[in-house]
């Protein structure tokens with residue numbers, strides 16, 4: 001997979017990396033949720049998908065861009 005892949009058709013939260021690009025889960029509210037870098041939005045922001053099924057669907061690289069939510073207070 002290509003971490004510089006541009007992903008289109010996202011909501012503003014997804015495009016800012018604040019929500020899963022597959023299921024739409026809100027990472028700002030999902031404390032402890034693990035998300036994986038899957039590419040970039042048209043604005044250049046990194047975008048993420050949940051670890052597990054969403055990451056597989058989105059073609060996430062499991063070795064890079066792993067992030068745990070709920071640690072930004």
Ligand SMILES: [Zn+2]
Nearest residue numbers: 020023050054
């Ligand atoms: Zn998800």
